[in-house]
Amino acid sequence: MARKSAINTVFRFRIELQDIAPPIWREIEVPGTYSFWDLHVAIQDAMGWQDYHLHAFLPIESNDWEIGIPFDDDFPGSRETLPGWEVPVVKHFQRAGDRMVYNYDFGDGWTHDVVLEEITATDSKRPVACTAGERACPPEDCGGPWGYQALLEALADPAHEQHEDMKRWIGDTFEAERFDPAKVKFDNPTVRWNRAFKKY
DSSP: OOGGGGTTEEEEEEEEETTOSSOOEEEEEEETTOBHHHHHHHHHHHHTOOOOSOEEEEESSOSSEEEEOOOTTOOTTOOEEEEGGGSBGGGTOOSTTOEEEEEEOTTTTEEEEEEEEEEEEOSSOOOOEEEEEESOOOOTTSOHHHHHHHHHHHHHOTTSTTHHHHHHHHOSSOOTTOOOGGGOOOOOHHHHHHHHHTOO
């Protein structure tokens, strides 16, 4: 599908965290004209991440390149990083079932499956939307999937030696099983880019 033909289309994606059970997932709809930077922002907002850390989209079929934020100090043998704001989503997602991996926070290692579920035509501009999902997003900097599991175990057991510390750290408002798609608010990706790269 050429980029020009993506103008009047909507792409529906399913995003699911790996190594988490029961699954934490979201279904989002974005314009077919989106770049990978735009998709990154939509995933962050739908999942509930705060965009504090680096990210990258990785193809399934190659270890040679990724899409994210390029750096000048890439070490020899590393993947080539293509700037997400320059790569249209439609270049790598063209039919239902197409898939990439989205990594967020290379320290904690949050790995998401990103699968294109459907491309539909539209006669009017439709806003980005989160149409479905389950379970709350893990908190930032909790140690990845295994750290999050340990956190949940500590919260669930008043006798656990870290129960009180974890309750104080996470606060009283966190509910691991609660997610409401209607409460998702999406940032403007251009505004987010300007803020991140200080282009005022």
